[in-house]
Every structure is written in structure tokens, then in C-alpha cells.
Amino acid sequence: MTDATGRTATPVLSLRDLTVEIPTRHGVLRPVDAVSWDVEAGEILGVVGESGAGKSMTGNAVIGLLDPPARIAGGEVLLEGERIDNLPLQKMRRIRGKRIGMVFQDPLTSLNPLLTVGEQLTETITRHLDVSDDAARTRAVRGLDEVGIPAAKDRLGAYPHEFSGGMRQRVVIALALCAEPTLLIADEPTTALDVSVQAQITALLKRLCRERGMAAMLVTHDMGVIAETADRVAVMYAGRLAEIGPVAEIVGSPRHPYTDGLMASTPAASAGQARLRQIPGAMPRLTRMPDGCAFHPRCPRVQDKCRHDPGPVVGKADYRAACWFPIEAGEDAA
């Protein structure tokens, strides 16, 4: 993205070779391995991959909420150009909620059952913004209103159990955004919801990002959600970035064989096909990572080279794939 003067603006979020490690008795595991990407203001980056690919772990690393013993072992996290991965806890607490908002998967368990929605909103607002209690309440009402809670003013005194699942996720989103962060990390925000509600929440997230010019990292395993919502897509496999690029390119003409397999196994992306293709085998365990490219034991295009060296990064500025033999445009992969 370029600003009015033609210079490239600082991305809201930059990951530079971010690496997360978990020391165990069986050696050091690397659930996130040298991942790099940028998210610009107003842009939604979809992060996809199978369970255990390191998507959520990346999100947690950005906001500094890795569960010990997991820790950031290398690389940098830059928020609006400022390095935040090595900040002391006190300073990080001022960034969480204020500059980075986070939404979790399960709205039923994300809210404290003993506090009213209004109490949880105002405590977050007064924590980050220098406003009076009255102003905080006004903001809380506006926040609920914005995420589409009807009669927001009367709902401040309601407890979480008095809301439905979809409404609770709206409350969670209002909570994550009430201090107007510049970056939103949404970790599977629709997975626990009804299909009919999923679309509403997805649309809501998209609208809020557009309106506020907020950058968002949308972690999901649902390609449908990605196709509808994201501007760009990052595909993760076994802790590594397999491919990243504009959503149309990734969905329409993937170049990494893993992405290609992923698309072919997704109903929406392969409409008209008689049977869904599946990728043989399973993602390697972190304790038994193969040499070379992590995907090579399952890859239809595997050659000797892939077994020893991880793939090179190919592509242009806004598009990258880590593969020795990427699928070329017009080529039939399988």
C-alpha cells in the first residue's frame, strides 16, 4: 500500500523470520519456523492451514500470549514499525487491547460469566483510554451498537449467559475493539458458531476492518471464510509459510502443491468436481520433521532435491511460495 506521497507506508504488522520454540524432553519443537509477512492498514490477511500448522501459535506469539514453555526463539514482531516481541510484560499489557485486539474461537467461554457485559467493556475502556466512567459507558453502548447488538443500551447490565452464541461473539468482538486497536487478530472466530451465524460474523469483521482501516490477521481452517473475507492469504504447513499472496491468486491458481491440494479438497473452491481430492498422508509431527521441504512426503511433485533442501522462496513482492517446483500458470498440477 502506498500513501499520498507515493512512499510505501509502514505496515501495521510485520513478522520477520518469527520462530517459536517449545523445549521438551525429546528435543526442541518448532511450531512456528521462520515465518515472515506484512499486514497493511485496512487489509485482512487470512492465515490457513491444518490443525497444528502453527496458525494460532503465530497469533499468540504476536500478542505475547504464548503458554510457557513455548517462547519466541528468533525473529522479530514489528507493530507499526516498532519492535514488540522483546517488550517487558508491563509495556506489552499496554499494547494488548489498546493496539492489538484479539478474538478467540469460543464465544461461550471467552466471557467472564460473573461480570455483566457492560462491566467487562468499561473495565477494558477505562484501562486503555483516559475517559470518565460515564464516557466509558457511552463508548460501551456505541461499541455494542456497532457490532449489531439490538437495544445496546439496555444490554449493558446483561450477563453473558443471557446472550446467544452469535450475539456473544459480537460482544467478544466489541470487547476486542473497544479501545480502537490498529491490528485485530481473530483466531478461528467463526468455528464454534452455527453456519448461518458464521456468515454474519464474517461480514461484520470485514465491515469493521474497512470502516476503521484496521489491519487484521484472520486465522482459520475454513477456505470459504478466507475466500469471502481476506484480501491476501498465507498458507501455513508444519509451522512454515508455504505460500502467501492475493486471495484470487491463491484460490484461483495456487503454485505450491500443498495449497493446490488444499483447494482441491475444499468443496467451494472445487465446485463441479465429482469427488473431492484429498492429500494422502498426514502433516508430520513436530517431533519428526522430515529433512528438506516439510511437505515432501505427501507431495505429488516431489523430487530428490526436495528431500534434502527446504524449498527456495520464489515469486514477486506481494507473492511468495516456498517450493522447488511450483505449479506454473495453466499447468495441471495433479
Place this chain on the structure above:
Amino acid sequence: MLAYIIRRVLQSVLVLLVVGLVAFSMFRFVGDPIEQLLGQERTVQDVERLREALGLNDPFIMQYASFLGRAVQGDFGISYRQSRPVAEILAERAPATLELALVSGLLALGLGIALGVFTAIRRDGWAANIIMSASLIGVSLPTFLIGILLIYVFGVQLRWLPTFGRGEVVDLGWWTTGFLTTSGLKSLILPAITLGLFQMTLIMRLVRSEMLEVLRQDYIRFARARGLSARAVNFRHALKNTMIPVITVTGLQLGAIIAFAIITETVFQWPGVGLLFINAVQFVDIPVMAAYLMLISVMFVLINLLVDILYVWVDPRLRVEGRHS
């Protein structure tokens, strides 16, 4: 909410009726009270007159009803040993026990919650580990042994604190208090620690394990992700969610503090109702025993009622259920 309370009160009354029956049946188990009341030189006429006067010729149910009727009015009969109204003796003794129970209850609750939260937050710290190990002593040592050890160390060896009794008390007419004199306060320390130590360690270990469980919940993670301060996360969000089980156990334990004061009061010769009860048992002073039993059950029932009301106050989800059922 009101219906909920009324229902609980009715249940409490039922419990008290049953306890009253048990208390009353004690009179019949230990034989004919006339034998004890009249000496060797008695006539058949004397026996019959007294029997009639005491209502012992009435049917069982009638006797029970009149026992309950008098108990409700605070009349528990005359002590066999002291020949004074039991109610009067109890009123004299109750302040000592209640003050002791209050101090040890507050000690157990305050320290128990504080240490429980501390050991949960600093889970792997050395201080937390030492406290956890030390708490095993509190759980495993019997109360009388702790009392005797404390007396030996602080009373006999160091001579800092008195070893028995209540010290000087101030008589307020309807209540005697040891809170207002130095010797009264000093006398309270050892018995209060003895009585409260077990409860304190129990509450501490309970708070700790509940707290560890709650700290793993998603809403705590979300509270952290919203950048709330450590204090807000630990106390406002986590501690409040540990309160339901803690209130349950603490309520029962407060009842136990009053009931188990018997042992502590015996060790420290504390002039409370517990010591009164032990002496009553030795002399088969049935009216005192029955009244004590009733008193303790009223305490338990009241505390449980309070606990039930506290639940609803703490957890909004119960308010909805209460409305429906």
C-alpha cells in the same frame, strides 16, 4: 429470589425439627430423670407429683411438642448439675466461644484466601512451594497436638502468651468480651490459631486448586488479551470465579469451627460452650447436652442458609434457574 429463600428457610425448619427430636430423645435414653432429681428418701406420692408436674405422664408426642415449644422461647430446662436454667448458663458461655470462633474464622478465611491466591499465581516460586509444604502440617496434625505444641513453645518456653483461660473480660451486661483488654486479646491468640489452622490450610489449598483451574479458562486468556492489569485478571476475574466452591466449604468449616471448639476449649480451658458440653457429658447433664446440640444445629442451619443466599449473590446464572424452578 424470595421464593428461593422461603423454600430454604422451610427446609431449615424441617432440619431443626429432626435435630430437636434427636436432642429430646436423649432424655429418654438415659433413664428416669426422677431417679436423679429425688433422693433416696422419697415416697410414691412424691414421685407421682413430680412426674405430673414435669409432664412425664403425657404421651411422647405431647412431651416433644412442649419441649420444642419451650425451646423456641429459649427455655431449655434446668441444668441437673448446676440447678440453674440452661439458657442462662449458655448465654453466659456463648460469648467466649463465639469470639473465639469469629477470630479463628476470620484468620482462616483471610489468610487462607490470601495464601491460596499467592501460591496459585506464583505456582513455581520457592515461597509458594514452602507454603504448600508447610500447609501439609496444618492438615495432618491433630488440633489438640497443635494446641499443646503452641502452649509449650509460646506459653511454657518463651512465656509470651497465657496458656489457659480467657484473661480479663469486660462485662457489657448482655455480653462479656475479651476484645477490650490486653490480657483478653493475648489469651485469644493461641486458641484462635489452634482452632483456625486446619480450616486455614484447607481453605488455602482449596482456593489454590480452584484458582489454578480458573486461570486456565478462556475468559482469563481473553482478559489478558485485552491488556487488563495483573491485579484485575487475578482478583476481579479469577478470584471471583473460585468463590462458589470456596463459599460452600468455608460455610461448613465455620460451622465446624464452632462445633470443634470443644477440643480447643478443653486444651486451653477456654470458658465457652464447648467446655461446658464436655463437662455436661461427664456429669450426664442432659438438658445442657440437648441445648448444646440444638444450638450447634441452629448455627449450621443458619450458615448453610447464608451460603445458599451467597451463591445467588455471586453467580448470576443461579438467579435465572431460581426463577424457573
